[in-house]
Amino acid sequence: MARIVLGVSGGIAAYKACSLLRLFTEAGHDVTVVPTASALQFVGAPTWEALSGKPVHTGVWDSVHEVPHVRLGQTADLVVVAPATADLLAKAAHGLAGDLLTNVLLTARCPVVMAPAMHTEMWEHAATQANVSTLAERGIHIIPPASGRLTGADTGPGRLPEPEALYAVCERILAHPAPHTGVGSETPGSPDVSARTEATTSELAGRSVVVSAGGTREPLDPVRYLGNRSSGKQGYALAAVAASRGASVTLVAANTSLVAPPGVTVVPVSTALELQAAVERAAKDADVVVMAAAVADFRPAHYTDAKIKKTHDPADPDAAPTITLVRNPDVLAGLVEARGEEATPVIVGFAAETGDEQGGVLQHGRAKLARKGCDLLVVNEVGLDKTFGLDDNTVHILRQGSSHVVDAGPASKEVVAAAVWDAVQEIL
Numbered sequence: 406m407a408r409i410v411l412g413v414s415g416g417i418a419a420y421k422a423c424s425l426l427r428l429f430t431e432a433g434h435d436v437t438v439v440p441t442a443s444a445l446q447f448v449g450a451p452t453w454e455a456l457s458g459k460p461v462h463t464g465v466w467d468s469v470h471e472v473p474h475v476r477l478g479q480t481a482d483l484v485v486v487a488p489a490t491a492d493l494l495a496k497a498a499h500g501l502a503g504d505l506l507t508n509v510l511l512t513a514r515c516p517v518v519m520a521p522a523m524h525t526e527m528w529e530h531a532a533t534q535a536n537v538s539t540l541a542e543r544g545i546h547i548i549p550p551a552s553g554r555l556t557g558a559d560t561g562p563g564r565l566p567e568p569e570a571l572y573a574v575c576e577r578i579l580a581h582p583a584p585h586t587g588v589g590s591e592t593p594g595s596p597d598v599s600a601r602t603e604a605t606t607s608e609l610a611g612r613s614v615v616v617s618a619g620g621t622r623e624p625l626d627p628v629r630y631l632g633n634r635s636s637g638k639q640g641y642a643l644a645a646v647a648a649s650r651g652a653s654v655t656l657v658a659a660n661t662s663l664v665a666p667p668g669v670t671v672v673p674v675s676t677a678l679e680l681q682a683a684v685e686r687a688a689k690d691a692d693v694v695v696m697a698a699a700v701a702d703f704r705p706a707h708y709t710d711a712k713i714k715k716t717h718d719p720a721d722p723d724a725a726p727t728i729t730l731v732r733n734p735d736v737l738a739g740l741v742e743a744r745g746e747e748a749t750p751v752i753v754g755f756a757a758e759t760g761d762e763q764g765g766v767l768q769h770g771r772a773k774l775a776r777k778g779c780d781l782l783v784v785n786e787v788g789l790d791k792t793f794g795l796d797d798n799t800v801h802i803l804r805q806g807s808s809h810v811v812d813a814g815p816a817s818k819e820v821v822a823a824a825v826w827d828a829v830q831e832i833l
Contacts, residue, residue, distance in 0.1 A: 420448055423448060438454075441463060441506055478515075484513045485517075487548075493507075495536050498537075516546060550668075551668075577649055580820050609651045609652035609826070615695070618657070618697050623701050623705060638663065645669070654669045655670045659679075692750055693750055740779075752780050753780065753783065767810070770801065781802060784800060784803060797816060
């Protein structure tokens with residue numbers, strides 16, 4: 406259980422913080438809500454108190470004997486501000502402390518997460534962008550806003566990501582905490598501060614990453630297809646964790662209904678050939694490519710424009726059409742071949758294995774790693790009651806030229822994703 410301070414500033418997206426609060430409390434975390442006075446114009450104190458089970462204050466003069474403006478920041482394991490308005494970002498960047506929330510931000514020495522939300526013009530303004538850059542340089546985790554419907558009829562970047570996406574990023578940070586040093590916590594320019602600030606700022610900052618997710622579908626006719634059971638959850642977790650570590654992420658998503666991770670560019674595809682084209686196009690400028698999608702090995706040789714009908718021949722009631730399959734291209738092997746002798750992009754493959762009379766999961770995984778030539782292979786055991794559609798996963802990470810195996814899980818897909826990116830960063 407972690408001690409979390411949930412800061413809420415005065416934007417229309419404050420209502421989404423109610424769902425984020427519920428996700429935190431249902432996970433067993435101890436949450437103290439610290440809204441700004443303007444936030445209470447959108448969601449009242451009784452709502453926050455009912456959902457958190459704690460009194461809510463906005464000013465530094467409430468319960469003065471407990472010194473909340475210092476104690477809350479000192480004792481927290483994580484401070485999250487969602488939504489973070491342009492006004493709140495400006496105050497935090499300049500060290501202003503006019504209410505309880507801004508005081509907490511100055512005293513916090515735990516990881517701090519801010520999720521900006523505002524109209525597009527405000528988000529894109531040079532002042533806001535400068536404030537965001539300042540906060541990121543100090544080690545604060547910035548979750549970029551999503552694009553979508555804003556207040557009224559407006560659309561564009563500035564929308565608060567969905568609570569589930571924010572929650573996943575926060576859980577990843579809690580699982581791998583790094584202290585937030587802030588400005589002035591140590592002698593400026595000291596080696597210790599520099600080292601810790603570098604570790605706290607996103608480890609993949611400046612890197613371009615491509616992740617594929619989901620399962621391809623190969624159409625037989627207008628209503629039928631050949632597919633697989635992949636939900637895309639692990640690929641989306643990989644994209645979300647990479648974005649939270651500062652990478653520029655392109656997510657090639659095959660047939661999923663999942664919420665796009667904040668700050669991630671999603672390229673929807675359906676078939677294996679579409680996925681191949683999208684991945685190869687994005688990989689040209691990428692530092693890392695992670696092939697987490699379940700790509701169909703085969704597709705029908707012929708697509709039928711009309712629905713394939715059942716026969717109604719009394720003489721042969723069990724008659725069924727014969728479907729000829731052809732092999733799809735090996736996207737992973739093609740990426741390795743196209744890279745040639747170059748060191749980049751780092752290429753990560755996934756192998757869903759069941760094991761059989763020919764060998765176990767790891768044995769098949771090692772053979773596939775040697776055959777594909779990728780840098781890392783993430784092997785997981787799958788089946789009707791394993792992996793597919795579940796929120797937890799267990800994988801074995803194999804590295805080219807090494808006998809060492811990194812085991813991750815059973816754990817959430819976000820924790821597994823963090824282990825994969827840790828392995829990638831060793832190569833980088």
